[in-house]
Amino acid sequence: MTSTSHSHLADPESPRRTTLSFDTPSGERRTTPARLAPRESRRDPRLPQLIRSGILDDKGQSCVQVWLTAADAANPAARALLDRETGNALRLHRVFREPPNASLFPRIIGHELDTPEPYLLYEPPRGFPAARTHVMSATDLRPLARGLMQALSLLDGQDLVPLGISPGTVLWDGTSLQLWGLEAMIRTGRPRIRWGRTPYCSPEQRRAEGLTDPRDGVWSAAQVLYQLVTGRPGPADRAPADLASHRVLAETLRGAFAPLARDRPTPAALLDLLEPGASGRLALDAPADESRPHREAFEQTLRLKRQAPAAEPHDERDGAAAGEVVCPYCLENIQLDLGSLFVTDSRMQYQPLNPSGIANPLRRQDIMRGAVQKCTADPDFPEHFIPVPYLTYGKPLTIAMVGQSSTGKSHLLTQMIAAITDGGLEPFGLQWQSVNPAQHARFVRERVQPLRDGQVLDHTSGVGLDGFARFVESLLITDARGQVRPVAFFDLGGEDLVRTDSALRFLLGVDAMVFVVDPALALPLPQLDHAREHLGLAVNRDGDLAFATVLDRLPKNGPYLDVAAAMVLGKADLLRFQPPVDRWLGEAPPTALDPALSHEESADVYALLRRLAGQAWLRPFDTIRRCTLHVSSATGGQEAEGRYPAGSGPRRVLEPLLSLLAMHGLIDVPGGAEAFAVGKAPALEAVPLSDASDSPREETM
Numbered sequence: 146m147t148s149t150s151h152s153h154l155a156d157p158e159s160p161r162r163t164t165l166s167f168d169t170p171s172g173e174r175r176t177t178p179a180r181l182a183p184r185e186s187r188r189d190p191r192l193p194q195l196i197r198s199g200i201l202d203d204k205g206q207s208c209v210q211v212w213l214t215a216a217d218a219a220n221p222a223a224r225a226l227l228d229r230e231t232g233n234a235l236r237l238h239r240v241f242r243e244p245p246n247a248s249l250f251p252r253i254i255g256h257e258l259d260t261p262e263p264y265l266l267y268e269p270p271r272g273f274p275a276a277r278t279h280v281m282s283a284t285d286l287r288p289l290a291r292g293l294m295q296a297l298s299l300l301d302g303q304d305l306v307p308l309g310i311s312p313g314t315v316l317w318d319g320t321s322l323q324l325w326g327l328e329a330m331i332r333t334g335r336p337r338i339r340w341g342r343t344p345y346c347s348p349e350q351r352r353a354e355g356l357t358d359p360r361d362g363v364w365s366a367a368q369v370l371y372q373l374v375t376g377r378p379g380p381a382d383r384a385p386a387d388l389a390s391h392r393v394l395a396e397t398l399r400g401a402f403a404p405l406a407r408d409r410p411t412p413a414a415l416l417d418l419l420e421p422g423a424s425g426r427l428a429l430d431a432p433a434d435e436s437r438p439h440r441e442a443f444e445q446t447l448r449l450k451r452q453a454p455a456a457e458p459h460d461e462r463d464g465a466a467a468g469e470v471v472c473p474y475c476l477e478n479i480q481l482d483l484g485s486l487f488v489t490d491s492r493m494q495y496q497p498l499n500p501s502g503i504a505n506p507l508r509r510q511d512i513m514r515g516a517v518q519k520c521t522a523d524p525d526f527p528e529h530f531i532p533v534p535y536l537t538y539g540k541p542l543t544i545a546m547v548g549q550s551s552t553g554k555s556h557l558l559t560q561m562i563a564a565i566t567d568g569g570l571e572p573f574g575l576q577w578q579s580v581n582p583a584q585h586a587r588f589v590r591e592r593v594q595p596l597r598d599g600q601v602l603d604h605t606s607g608v609g610l611d612g613f614a615r616f617v618e619s620l621l622i623t624d625a626r627g628q629v630r631p632v633a634f635f636d637l638g639g640e641d642l643v644r645t646d647s648a649l650r651f652l653l654g655v656d657a658m659v660f661v662v663d664p665a666l667a668l669p670l671p672q673l674d675h676a677r678e679h680l681g682l683a684v685n686r687d688g689d690l691a692f693a694t695v696l697d698r699l700p701k702n703g704p705y706l707d708v709a710a711a712m713v714l715g716k717a718d719l720l721r722f723q724p725p726v727d728r729w730l731g732e733a734p735p736t737a738l739d740p741a742l743s744h745e746e747s748a749d750v751y752a753l754l755r756r757l758a759g760q761a762w763l764r765p766f767d768t769i770r771r772c773t774l775h776v777s778s779a780t781g782g783q784e785a786e787g788r789y790p791a792g793s794g795p796r797r798v799l800e801p802l803l804s805l806l807a808m809h810g811l812i813d814v815p816g817g818a819e820a821f822a823v824g825k826a827p828a829l830e831a832v833p834l835s836d837a838s839d840s841p842r843e844e845t846m
Contacts, residue, residue: 172672212264272318292322297412477522574625688761
């Protein structure tokens with residue numbers, strides 16, 4: 146699909162007056178009276194976006210609004226398309242701020258996407274679509290071709306592939322080019338999608354074969370140039386038969402019409418044909434990598450972790466006898482007691498159960514799965530019951546969510562469990578079953594379904610001692626070897642922590658932790674000011690209070706804490722256009738755990754937090770030996786009046802849990818769980834420098 150029309154851009158005679166409030170590319174909030182054209186057009190009949198002209202009255206600024214109606218915005222695919230266009234526009238604005246590169250692409254004014262009718266604003270297009278030109282002279286063709294290859298080379302440097310190049314998206318004002326179609330630019334190496342019109346989309350793109358390649362855009366550009374020279378479209382799958390008779394094309398487009406991308410020249414090679422040395426000058430203009438020193442600090446931290454001895458594993462909780470587990474409510478040690486079992490009747494009242502009277506083993510197993518045991522370990526604690534399966538499959542794997550109440554960890558945990566019930570663990574050889582069917586059904590009914598319907602969840606109520614450990618849900622996870630283990634999820638409210646013996650005992654036995662970073666608290670970025678104002682928050686350079694409280698309570702055995710951990714940059718939709726968050730939110734859900742990819746994501750998140758938030762926010766990673774870092778969004782957007790306008794669209798919510806399961810051996814990973822957690826040591830790192838220097842040398846003759 147391509148943009149084909151930029152009509153109706155004149156100042157309207159009878160404008161619709163309104164007020165627009167949007168984020169600018171710098172992240173600041175701008176509110177202005179505006180006049181929008183009553184007429185609108187669709188850029189492409191196959192695309193949902195509408196376009197109309199307007200005036201922003203605070204500065205008398207002409208603009209073009211690209212927007213979705215509420216009906217179209219209810220379609221997640223349509224919103225994703227506008228999100229992609231906005232992200233590309235912001236990225237190009239951020240990287241190419243100065244002429245002449247800046248003029249090659251549309252210039253964004255602002256955007257407002259978390260609203261029932263989302264939109265973005267551009268400066269008016271410069272020039273007219275090449276589709277309006279029947280035949281172009283050789284004098285004009287050469288600078289147009291040079292500008293087109295320069296644009297493709299710049300996009301290649303940003304790992305972007307334009308899929309929608311056509312005579313409708315190439316604008317020309319007589320001296321320079323402007324390339325539109327930002328909604329059709331995707332990252333290099335992503336699976337190809339069917340997009341565009343024949344013959345402008347490459348043969349592989351038309352068939353959606355393989356992965357996107359910068360030379361996909363070379364094919365499209367060559368087809369546009371051929372039509373501008375001849376006045377007719379070229380063949381859809383090969384070079385034009387008369388190419389040699391057009392000297393400018395024959396000299397420039399050497400191999401550009403090859404059916405396979407690997408056989409075409411790169412954009413940089415074609416640019417150098419048109420202007421020798423131009424690609425090298427573009428490379429010199431590339432912005433510096435601000436994250437490099439912070440990524441080096443990440444690697445140094447991992448190196449120190451690899452050199453530190455691992456702590457001795459603990460099979461049982463502190464003070465627990467064989468067969469005992471910690472009650473998820475009162476946090477006392479308990480074990481299965483067949484004399485304290487109950488089942489619910491038709492009125493949902495607990496009735497005593499005597500399993501010895503059930504002779505049929507299948508019926509006994511089914512009844513026991515729905516049975517609960519009354520816990521009497523703490524006589525002062527309110528009455529509570531534990532599902533029997535939680536007590537019969539050995540030591541549970543306890544996972545605690547850590548963060549202040551505003552971090553969105555409850556939404557993240559809800560979506561994490563929802564992803565499990567949707568079969569998200571199956572590609573990794575894991576199966577799940579509810580510990581207690583009635584309890585799980587209530588969780589789905591009261592938490593999962595409302596969130597999926599777009600409702601904002603209330604904060605979970607404290608059900609643990611002193612409001613410290615809130616038990617949320619438990620599941621039975623079966624690994625690829627057929628071993629079953631209960632996995633229990635807890636919500637730790639750091640601001641509510643109280644130093645009690647029970648709380649301390651619970652932390653001593655926690656197996657894994659998810660530290661949820663709230664970007665509004667951590668990152669002093671202007672685009673987060675609006676969210677901070679809405680939530681009543683302020684940037685805290687000292688880190689999350691909950692992190693510090695929990696880390697101070699965990700037992701330390703050696704230089705590092707040895708509990709498995711994952712740090713999650715939550716609410717990542719607030720940063721979905723901020724590198725490197727934009728990259729990871731766009732990654733497809735994994736079907737296997739790739740240690741190299743996990744390492745890369747951890748390095749990216751570490752560098753972002755260290756550069757913008759400060760070292761205090763990285764204390765879990767610096768303190769815990771086995772810790773990975775992740776990007777995640779539980780809702781995909783921000784709330785408006787107690788709801789999510791587009792419904793909740795979770796992204797990358799399961800990856801932190803997968804990492805924890807791998808560290809505990811429930812998922813097999815290449816190199817083993819230890820290497821997955823702390824990285825694989827390079828060959829030179831494995832040999833101490835002192836040993837290398839003392840090694841005998843061969844005498845040379």
